[in-house]
Amino acid sequence: MELTQALREVVGATHVLDDPELTAPYERDWTGRFGARARLVVRPADTAQVAAVMRCCAAAGAPVVPQGGNTGLVGASVPREGDEVVLSLRRLSAIGEVDPALGLVAAGAGATLGAVQAVARAAGLDAGLDFAARDSCTIGGVVACDAGGARALRHGTARAHVAGLEAVLADGTVISRMSGLAKDNAGYDLPALLVGSEGTLGIVTRVLWKLVPRLDRRVTALVPLASVADATVLLAALRAHAPSLESCDFFLDDGLSLVLAYQRRASPLERRAPVYVVAECAGRDDPTDELAEALGQAGVEDALIADDTASRERLWALREGHTEAIGAAGVPHKLDVGVPLAALAGFLEEIPRALASAVPDVPDARAFLFGHLGDGNVHVNLLGPAIEDERADDAVLELVLSCGGTISAEHGVGVAKARWLARARGAGEVAAMRALKQALDPAGLLNPGAVLPA
Ligand code: FAD
Ligand code: MLT
Ligand code: ZN
Numbered sequence: 517m518e519l520t521q522a523l524r525e526v527v528g529a530t531h532v533l534d535d536p537e538l539t540a541p542y543e544r545d546w547t548g549r550f551g552a553r554a555r556l557v558v559r560p561a562d563t564a565q566v567a568a569v570m571r572c573c574a575a576a577g578a579p580v581v582p583q584g585g586n587t588g589l590v591g592a593s594v595p596r597e598g599d600e601v602v603l604s605l606r607r608l609s610a611i612g613e614v615d616p617a618l619g620l621v622a623a624g625a626g627a628t629l630g631a632v633q634a635v636a637r638a639a640g641l642d643a644g645l646d647f648a649a650r651d652s653c654t655i656g657g658v659v660a661c662d663a664g665g666a667r668a669l670r671h672g673t674a675r676a677h678v679a680g681l682e683a684v685l686a687d688g689t690v691i692s693r694m695s696g697l698a699k700d701n702a703g704y705d706l707p708a709l710l711v712g713s714e715g716t717l718g719i720v721t722r723v724l725w726k727l728v729p730r731l732d733r734r735v736t737a738l739v740p741l742a743s744v745a746d747a748t749v750l751l752a753a754l755r756a757h758a759p760s761l762e763s764c765d766f767f768l769d770d771g772l773s774l775v776l777a778y779q780r781r782a783s784p785l786e787r788r789a790p791v792y793v794v795a796e797c798a799g800r801d802d803p804t805d806e807l808a809e810a811l812g813q814a815g816v817e818d819a820l821i822a823d824d825t826a827s828r829e830r831l832w833a834l835r836e837g838h839t840e841a842i843g844a845a846g847v848p849h850k851l852d853v854g855v856p857l858a859a860l861a862g863f864l865e866e867i868p869r870a871l872a873s874a875v876p877d878v879p880d881a882r883a884f885l886f887g888h889l890g891d892g893n894v895h896v897n898l899l900g901p902a903i904e905d906e907r908a909d910d911a912v913l914e915l916v917l918s919c920g921g922t923i924s925a926e927h928g929v930g931v932a933k934a935r936w937l938a939r940a941r942g943a944g945e946v947a948a949m950r951a952l953k954q955a956l957d958p959a960g961l962l963n964p965g966a967v968l969p970a
Contacts, residue, residue, distance in 0.1 A: 519572060519573070519578055519601075522576070526568040526569055527569065531558065531607075532557070533557040539556075542583060542594070543594055545588065545589075545591050545594045546588070546649075547847060548847045549849070550591030551596075552594070552595045552600075554601065555578065555598070561608070562721075563690060566721050569603060570686060571687070574686060574959065578600075579961050579962075580601050580719075580962055581600045581963055582719045582962070583603065584604075584626065584657030585649065586652075587649040587653040588928070589930075590927050590928050591932045592715065592928065592931055593715075596965055597965075600964075605657075609631070610623075614635060614639035615696065616639060616640075619727045622723070622725075624655075624722055625655060625657075625659075625719075625722060626655075628651055628654055630650040630651040632725060636727045636730070641727035641729060644670075644671035644672075644726075645658065645673075647663070647664075647666065648840075655723050656721070659678055659681065659720050660710070660712070660713060661712065661926070662674050662675050662926070664926030665926070666763035666796070666835075668888065668891060669888065669891060670762045674711065675711045677726045678726070679698075680695065681722060681724060682723075683710055683718040685717075685718050685956055686718070686956060693724075709952070712928065714963065714967050715962060716957070716962050716966050716968065717956045717962065718956065732800075733798065733799050733801060733802045733803060734823065735821060735828075736796045736827075736828040736832065737793075737794070737795050737796075737820065737822075738792060738793075738794050739816050740791075741790070741792065741793060744766075746814075747793050751857075752814075753814035758806040759806065760807075761795065761796075761797055763794070764793060765887065765890075766791060766792060767794075768790065768886065769790055769792075772788070772792060772834060775837040778837065778845075784831070784834075786818065794831060794832065794834070796832075804823060807821070842899065848897045848898060849909050850898075851916075851923075851932075851933075852924060853913070853925060855892050855916060857892045860894070863894070863921070866915055867883050867896065870912060871911065875900070875901050875907050878908075880900045881901055881908060883897065883899075883912075884896075884897040885897075891926075894925075906935075913939075917939060922940065923937075923940045929967045931966050934966065934969040937949075937968065949967070
């Protein structure tokens, strides 16, 4: 039977899309840099349908791109060649009841992070993970990317929250580790293998998410600083004097100007500075004194402090608003990288020079730099070079490796950085990864070209 018809019989005709007007939102990534026409978009409702869809695609030899909220930033959530089936998990959005004794909740892959947060908070707990795409990204996508965000500093990346999962393999086999047993080391840890695999080893259909205590007393500081070195001193003081520290992000002054212009607001700070840190402490008790002590120890005199939700959100909007403001200014080349803290200042200083020498013929090339200071995680956003011009990307990634850093800290490798995987990980590791891929997906149907270059 022809693939379209076979898929219609599995999910119903209304959930197999081939009309370009309906498929368009599934075909272009959030940045606008990646995408191609999909052969079809298929929207199963449950795990059994996902398995049946995979059996149909395997029989037809059709490559499949799993997609959640399509907020991924490395080009791996959309078709690239024009012949892929986009398998949208968004309809698998059911969230179970929180198990308060175990501190776990089971969520369908298509549940948004925001929905999981809401369910957790209503039960007196929290998801422990948060970032600006919370209301669009899905828990399946979060797990598939091993997403991080500002709170990873305290609670870890998605990996730290996966207590189990259910997934469909390339041939339609369903694997399930949803028992919630705290100790269960019988056999290889297949769920751990799927975390961060970016849709290349299996399709996550349900996740058992480990929750954290809900910490309602929150205080946020926006701190203008003279240098990245000062920011590092502040981070050390926060670690030493504020055990309630949850987030410690940073951005630079040109990013602040862009965000202020985009959000049509004035700076809330009395003075501008080269570097800004946004730090948040959270606890059951008021963490204001801890934060003040840390700021004092770091010699900070003019921080803006916010302790109610609306004011804290207005401070965070200056940091979280970078992604949208940059996206509105052009199609960015987004390079999410990590560098050792000791190398951070040098790395940031070197980027404009690296850019100028990589693309001397692109005089308006600019780099916006921001990220999660506490994790040494820098989001290098390049504007100016054409979509397919990778000279500046290469220069930045070369610099990252020369600093002992990683080409991907939290967004994944995707297709954007697949070319760099062997340089970053070495031939031995890439051969082991290819062996895993071959074992689980011998026909290479799951997200071909993502993570491992074709
Ligand atoms: P998609 O974009 O749909 O897919 C991403 C990848 O996961 C693709 O490779 C896809 O094939 C695969 N995939 C999706 N669902 C499944 C599934 N069920 N099974 C198997 N594979 C699947 N990321 C961070 O880490 N930290 C941040 O702070 C952060 N902030 C962001 C802010 C904004 C404004 C935006 C737009 C993005 C941000 N991101 C951040 C990136 C992105 O939101 C996350 O990576 C998120 O986890 C992607 O989830 P998604 O459901 O949108 O996945
Ligand atoms: C962030 O921290 O804001 C995100 O990872 C998104 C981005 O890099 O633009
Ligand atoms: Zn980030």
